[in-house]
Amino acid sequence: MINILIAExxxxxxxxxRINLVRNGYVCHCAYDGKQAADxxxxxxxxxxxxxxxxxxxxGYELINYIRPMDIPxxxxxxxSELSDKVKGLRLGAEDYITKPFEIxxxxxxxxxxxxxxxxxxxxxxxxxxTVDADAHSVTKNGRLISMTAKEYELLLLFVRNPGIxxxxxxxxxxxxxxxxxxxxxxxxxxxxxxxxxxxxxxxxITVYKVGYKFDVAKLKDR
Amino acid sequence: MKKYVIACCIxxxxxxxxxxxxxxxxxxxxxxxxxxxxHLKAVDENKLCLASAELFCKRMLEQYNTTPTVSQYNAFxxxxxxxxxxxxxxxxxxxxNECISNYIEDTDEMLTxxxxxxxxxxxTVMKCGLLEQKILLKERFITISIGAFxxxxxxxxxxxxxxxxxxxxxxxxxxxxxxxxYQVRIKGEFSSEFNSMTxxxxxxxxxANEAARAQRDFVSNFSxxxxxxxxxxxxxxxxxxxxxxxxxxxxxxxxxxFSEGKRLEALSLKLMDMIVLDNHEFPLRPLPASKLLQxxxxxVRPMLSDNQLDLEFHAAAARIEGERDxxxxxxxxxxxxxxxxxxxxxxxxxxxxxxGDRYKISIKDFGRGIPQEELSRITEAFYMVDKSRxxxxxxxxxxLALCQKIAIMHGSGLEFNSTLGEGTEVSFxxxxxxxxxxxxxxxxxxx
Numbered sequence: 001m002i003n004i005l006i007a008e009x010x011x012x013x014x015x016x017x018r019i020n021l022v023r024n025g026y027v028c029h030c031a032y033d034g035k036q037a038a039d040x041x042x043x044x045x046x047x048x049x050x051x052x053x054x055x056x057x058x059x060g061y062e063l064i065n066y067i068r069p070m071d072i073p074x075x076x077x078x079x080x081s082e083l084s085d086k087v088k089g090l091r092l093g094a095e096d097y098i099t100k101p102f103e104i105x106x107x108x109x110x111x112x113x114x115x116x117x118x119x120x121x122x123x124x125x126x127x128x129x130x131t132v133d134a135d136a137h138s139v140t141k142n143g144r145l146i147s148m149t150a151k152e153y154e155l156l157l158l159f160v161r162n163p164g165i166x167x168x169x170x171x172x173x174x175x176x177x178x179x180x181x182x183x184x185x186x187x188x189x190x191x192x193x194x195x196x197x198x199x200x201x202x203x204x205x206i207t208v209y210k211v212g213y214k215f216d217v218a219k220l221k222d223r
Numbered sequence: 224m225k226k227y228v229i230a231c232c233i234x235x236x237x238x239x240x241x242x243x244x245x246x247x248x249x250x251x252x253x254x255x256x257x258x259x260x261x262h263l264k265a266v267d268e269n270k271l272c273l274a275s276a277e278l279f280c281k282r283m284l285e286q287y288n289t290t291p292t293v294s295q296y297n298a299f300x301x302x303x304x305x306x307x308x309x310x311x312x313x314x315x316x317x318x319x320n321e322c323i324s325n326y327i328e329d330t331d332e333m334l335t336x337x338x339x340x341x342x343x344x345x346x347t348v349m350k351c352g353l354l355e356q357k358i359l360l361k362e363r364f365i366t367i368s369i370g371a372f373x374x375x376x377x378x379x380x381x382x383x384x385x386x387x388x389x390x391x392x393x394x395x396x397x398x399x400x401x402x403x404x405y406q407v408r409i410k411g412e413f414s415s416e417f418n419s420m421t422x423x424x425x426x427x428x429x430x431a432n433e434a435a436r437a438q439r440d441f442v443s444n445f446s447x448x449x450x451x452x453x454x455x456x457x458x459x460x461x462x463x464x465x466x467x468x469x470x471x472x473x474x475x476x477x478x479x480x481f482s483e484g485k486r487l488e489a490l491s492l493k494l495m496d497m498i499v500l501d502n503h504e505f506p507l508r509p510l511p512a513s514k515l516l517q518x519x520x521x522x523v524r525p526m527l528s529d530n531q532l533d534l535e536f537h538a539a540a541a542r543i544e545g546e547r548d549x550x551x552x553x554x555x556x557x558x559x560x561x562x563x564x565x566x567x568x569x570x571x572x573x574x575x576x577x578x579g580d581r582y583k584i585s586i587k588d589f590g591r592g593i594p595q596e597e598l599s600r601i602t603e604a605f606y607m608v609d610k611s612r613x614x615x616x617x618x619x620x621x622x623l624a625l626c627q628k629i630a631i632m633h634g635s636g637l638e639f640n641s642t643l644g645e646g647t648e649v650s651f652x653x654x655x656x657x658x659x660x661x662x663x664x665x666x667x668x669x670x
Contacts, residue, residue: 012455
């Protein structure tokens with residue numbers, strides 16, 4: 001069980017992060033100001049802190065100095081997007097930096113990466129007979145290594161990290177190919193086709209009409 | 224300071240010139256006097272001269288074994304004697320227009336013998352002391368002149384050096400200013416001009432920096448105010464479209480989208496107000512002050528009674544100049560701020576008083592007060608003293624910025640007087656118009 005502390009004074013944002021992280025199986029606690037966050041850090045052991053910089057009472061820059069000796073990874077969440085702010089945040093010992101507005105897929109991905117770096121979560125994800133090793137960048141099915149291109153692997157990782165979420169074509173495209181989705185592209189479809197064929201996941205990665213694809217983890221359990 | 228030095232130098236120079244002139248004329252005068260004295264001596268004291276001539280003759284007899292025949296006395300300090308040639312004269316006599324000088328130590332006299340014609344010689348006696356005095360006077364004159372000139376030259380070069388050093392200092396200071404250090408101040412000549420220049424440059428730069436900072440803060444605050452609701456709206460909408468949520472989460476997501484959307488709307492409306500205020504001219508019209516304040520008091524009472532707040536209201540009757548709707552917006556905003564700062568069951572005072580040719584409107588609450596260090600910044604756009612509380616009350620931090628703009632339009636600005644824990648008084652003034660019959664009637668009616 002992974003405990004995450006969300007220190008964010010905007011309730012709307014705080015709840016948004018909480019709902020999404022809870023859906024991904026994390027346990028979340030929310031602090032709405034710096035003082036509350038410090039108190040909660042003292043009483044409970046957390047695996048990760050999502051920290052807003054502009055917090056009332058004690059701001060994020062101050063708070064991270066308090067968190068650092070505890071060896072808890074910190075991801076900054078803030079509207080400040082200037083490079084100097086990023087550098088300052090990272091220099092103070094933050095593991096990562098997310099600027100508002102952010103997409104939930106991005107937040108989840110960053111949380112996963114940081115947790116894995118800190119060995120809080122296993123790098124090995126198992127879905128039925130398929131095993132994804134995020135450290136070794138390898139995929140095996142029934143113990144047999146499946147060869148995949150880099151893009152196919154990243155796409156697969158995105159699906160398995162967001163189970164039950166309808167991933168939109170533009171999101172997938174942006175996350176994997178790194179640029180905006182431009183009109184009608186068969187690239188994404190052909191990649192998904194190949195993943196389905198290699199893993200025999202025709203009914204697991206399902207097409208969502210007019211949206212994109214969804215990794216239907218529930219169906220995997222039925223098999 | 225340097226002005227005095229220059230004046231001093233010029234004065235000293237003029238003094239030196241006058242001194243030299245006086246000195247030379249004085250020397251001339253002294254020389255004249257010496258000669259005149261001799262002259263007078265020769266004329267007035269014939270006997271003495273004769274006596275000395277006799278003495279001279281005696282001495283000539285002793286020295287040269289001859290007696291000269293005194294033939295002539297000179298009026299110019301020299302005794303002149305014509306000496307008849309004598310073969311017994313056992314000294315060298317000048318020949319071929321030569322001239323022989325002998326110094327007689329006893330009497331400190333110079334004897335000059337020159338051939339006049341055959342067997343006749345001219346002997347000239349001159350008091351050496353006078354000669355020395357003459358030479359001494361001349362030498363002293365030269366020494367003093369050279370000394371004065373040297374002093375003058377040293378003074379001028381020192382002055383030049385001072386000016387040169389000063390100019391170097393000035394140039395260095397200017398270079399520093401060019402490098403962007405506007406705090407440079409110098410001492411000495413031109414200091415007031417230079418310092419006032421750097422002062423004004425520095426003030427301008429500070430003002431420009433301040434404006435740039437305000438602009439930067441505005442943009443950064445604006446983007447923060449914009450990004451937070453946008454993140455929420457995009458995030459919840461994304462959640463709704465991507466995942467199958469239970470009814471509780473669906474409701475939460477939809478409510479947040481609604482409330483954050485409302486927040487954006489409020490923000491955009493306030494921004495629009497500010498832009499309109501910046502870009503439009505609002506004509507100021509005569510208004511009855513007490514009626515306006517009374518109208519406002521009646522309007523806000525229900526809002527205040529929600530918090531069991533009591534509104535105390537005093538307004539002096541006067542005719543003021545202003546834009547009615549904007550003034551209402553301003554006062555209602557300030558009253559709303561007072562309400563937010565007050566504890567439930569407290570009191571707010573709205574007061575209108577005449578102050579000379581201005582009409583002062585003040586709003587006083589007895590709430591939590593504003594920290595002193597925040598007072599100067601609270602009228603900046605997006606500035607919030609207590610962020611989380613402002614958020615909870617749906618503030619965007621634009622209210623006071625808007626109020627300040629309206630107050631400035633009416634020829635004043637918001638003035639804050641606040642003590643932590645005791646309350647805040649905000650006031651501003653508008654122009655008061657001279658009383659007319661109408662107003663006097665109004666006052667009568669009201670009383």
